[in-house]
Amino acid sequence: MQTEIRNLLDCHVVGADGQSIGKVGQVYLNDGTGEPEWVTVRTGFFGMKQTFVPLxxxxxxxxxxRVPFDKEMIRGAPNIDVDGRLSLNEEADLYRYYGMQPADIPRQRGGETRTRGPITGEGQRAGLAGDMRGDLADDRDIDITRSEEQLHIGKESRETGRVRLHKYVETENVTQKVPLSHEEVVIEREPIRDGEMAGVEIGEDERQMILHEERAVVGKETKPVERIHIHKQDVQHEETVEGQVRRERLEIDEEGMTRDENARFDRGEDLPPER
Known part of the structure; x- marks a missing residue:
């Protein structure tokens, strides 16, 4: 239970309209069950005002x-002292304001204390209150620092892939027609007329003729046919980067201020001149 209560003290209250109401200031427990029943939210001038919100x-x-009430309704809740215990009358007034009617509030015991005293963040609350009292002494000016986060976008280089150049040998069958020639014997006979050749003797004789032919001869040689060059180049492109940043906002409550002035302060614009 103590852990749960301490965790509540680190929370921010968000209204039904999605607007941030403020940080939890104190936690009030139910006397009967011991469960958290109310929290106070720091609102108003630099978080000085604390407003009760039912859980x-x-x-x-x-x-x-997240509570089922909008910011304006919570800020308009009855002003009750947060330093003591809630009486039955005070708690009944709060429930009536928020339109809630729990059955366990005995109205006939109007003056009897029902809800336990507040539980606060030890040390942290006391120190904050002391700082505020010191700032509000007799000073004419109040200084407060508003901070916000900014995105810092950088670049890093990472490996996206590798390119390998590999050379291998493949075999291909090549067919080509080659014109060839060869020698053949042609026999021609021609009759001799009388008286053309005389004194020829009969005897043996032998002559030879060499025939030739062309044959296809396959030879191979290696010669370069192409040069391949690979290099890297930088290609520029744009990428949209998104991130979340937090900023501190100022909310100022002052009697007589218009709604437009409050809205301007919520946007973090300059404060108005001193009146």
Whole structure:
């Protein structure tokens, strides 16, 4: 239970309209069950005002407590002293304001204390209150620093792939027609007329003739046919980078201020001149 209560003290209250109401200041427990029943939210001038918000029907998500009331309604809640215990009358007034009617509030015991005293962040609350009192002494000017986060976008180089150049040998069958020639014997006979040749004797004789032919001869040689060159080049492109940044906002409550002035302060614009 103590851990749960301490965790509540680190939360921010968000209204039904999605607007941030403020940080939890104190936690009030139910006397009967010991469960957290109310929290106070720091609102107003630099968080000096604390407003009661019921935890009934509220939902917690991480460091946010979402309540079913909008910001304007919470800021208009009855002004009750947060330094003591809630009386039955005070708690009944709060429930009536928020339109809630729990059955466990005995109205006939109007003056009897019902809700336990507040639980605060030890040390942290006391120090904050002391700082505020010191700032509000007799000073004419109040200084406060508003901070915000900024995105710093950088670049890094990472490996996206590798290119390998590999040379291998493949075999291909090549067919080509080659014209060839060869020698053949042609026999021609021619009759001799009388008286053309005389004194020829009969005897043996032998002559030879060499015939030739062309044959296809296959030879191979290696010669370069192409040069391949690979290099890297930088290609520029744009990429949209998104991120979340937090900024501190100022909310100022002052009697007589218009709604437009409050809205301008919520946007973090300059404060108006001293009146």
């Amino acid at each position: 009934m029907n509220a939902r917690r998500s991480g460091e946010e407590i």
